[in-house]
Amino acid sequence: MATRENFGHADLELWLNERRVTEIECLVPDLTGVARGKILPREKFKEDRGMRLPEAVLGMTVTGEAPDSEAYNQVISENDRDMVLIPDASTVRLVPWATDPTAQVIHDCYFHDGKLVDYAPRTVLRHVRELYARAGLKAVIAPELEFYLVAQSSNPDMPLTPPIGRSGRAETSRQHYSIDAVNEFDPLFEDIYDYCDVMELEVDTLIHEMGAGQMEINFLHGDPLELADKVFYFKRTLREAALRHKMYATFMAKPMANEPGSAMHIHQSVVNAETGRNIFSTEAGEPSEAFRHYIGGLQKYLPAAMAFLAPYVNSYRRLVRHTAAPINLQWGRDNRTVGIRIPHSTPEARRVENRVIGSDANPYVAAAVTLACGWLGMQERIEPSPESKGSAYHSDYQLPRSLSEAIGLLDEAPALQELLGNRFCTVYKLVKLAEHDEFMRVISPWEREHLLLHV
Known part of the structure; x- marks a missing residue:
């Protein structure tokens, strides 16, 4: 076969x-x-x-x-x-x-x-992938997907809570990287791994993230379209497995007010399609011009791309200060406080990690957009800012603060829209504007609590 x-x-x-x-x-x-x-x-x-x-x-x-x-x-x-x-x-x-x-x-x-x-998400990613191919290059990505397990509830007005584990109790504190906290849900994760094996999804590692009931699954690196397919399949698989264990799995960017949000970090590199050599490193093993320009492209174009990478009103509740999510577009080596992290690696594995993407983003669109930003950086030879050496959590906001602001910024990036496809961007913007308008017709509990009798 x-x-x-x-x-x-x-x-x-x-x-x-x-x-x-x-x-x-x-x-x-x-x-x-x-x-x-x-x-x-x-x-x-x-x-x-x-x-x-x-x-x-x-x-x-x-x-x-x-x-x-x-x-x-x-x-x-x-x-x-x-x-x-x-x-x-x-x-x-x-x-x-x-x-x-x-x-x-x-x-x-x-x-x-x-x-x-041309406005199908899979087509958009195919198009960006072909841009690299025509230049004799091949993009490589590895997604890391965070999600929450939450107790089932049929009432959308009630806040979400962590589910009951094997001990008969729900998590009440943060259990970052705790093995025992993951083991609370062993029956669920045994099913997930079995399902992933049957579906050939090649998941790598599972960890407990910072939030109560928050997990992260990592995928092995590979072709962008294949990895987007795997993330698409995994989301569907996880939801189904969770339902069979009487809980929900959610990829909302910010499902619980007092817990960290969920991201889809995408590691990305570019190799020579013929030789397989990582073009982010010189033959001497040093960072290359292409590496610097790729970072520069992310820094220049990610603000305009955020409507794709943080696609809902809820997405921007994650991107706030003091929540372990980046609010900046600084870059740094082995620094999780920046939006663009450079993990420690060998020269052959040198890569860029985009940390601003939410787990609620469409995986095809997210992969296409981050690769498009890097491509434009290499084409325009954009130099990045100086490396951020310390914590960037207290830096100024460099990302849009709302969906409406993000949509407006997209209009200011014609090069990005042309690369992704103007017709696709038109449909996408109009859909997002319609969702925003629909959300604005909803009166929130905060408004009833603080405005009803006070203004």
Whole structure:
């Protein structure tokens, strides 16, 4: 059988037959990273013909609404026309929690003329990856994904709380890197590791993070599209496993007021596609010009990119002072207080860690955007600021403080919008503006508590 990256139609058919698959979940990641699609009986799955879904599936708010805008309709047809979905055979995986043999496969979105839908998140990442490929380069990433386990509750007005562990008690204090705190949820994590093995997700390490019930999973480094697929699958897998253990798993950036937020740190490097040499290091093992310029690109363009990397109103509750999250775009070696960290490594493994991304970000969009910022830095030969040697937690804010501010900053970065695709950026901005407007119609408990009788 062919390797995953070379999977063809015949390989997919053989794979499905060997596992006696009876159903196939045909998945498309939308702008929010939510899995859309259809579930088909095996005999109805026609890889070469694809299936149909409305274009608007890719341009909805997190609540399922479409922006009412002429600019939106110039990109996504108001006639509610279909697009063609073709499976990427290399992404086929079993659904390990299904009762009957069930497969899941991620699809790419095409127009009827055979061109990829340019505002599909997977297409945007493909485009950025191809920019590197045309220059003889290959981007490499390794995501680290934080999340919370929380007790189940059907009332969204009630604050979230940590779940009950094996001891019969919930965490009441922070257990940073505690092995025993992770062991409280051994039955859940045993299922998660089993599921990940079946799905070939190649997760690396699991740790307990700072917050009560907060964990982090790390992925082995690899191709950006493959890693984005794995994060997409992992989010779905974790939620399902948690439900089976009577708890929720959440990737909200800030689910609990008095606990740290959750990030998706992305380690990234660039190698010569032919030789495999890391271009962030010179032949003598010193930091290269490309390394400096990549950092410079992140520093210049990340403020304008934050609407992609912190995509919800809630995202900015994480990016505040004294919460272990960066509020700056300084860079430093082995320094977790900066937004752009350079981990200790050999010259061959020299890399940049983007620490400003929230765990609520769409993994395809997040990977595409951070690689785009670094690419622009290398193309424009942007020099970074001097290295931050001490704690940067008390530095000035260098990131937008709200979603509306972030959307405004995006308009000031035409080079970034052009690289990602102007049509994609148009749809994305309009969706985010619609979500912001919807949020502003909600009256919060804080307003009722402090304004009702005092103003």
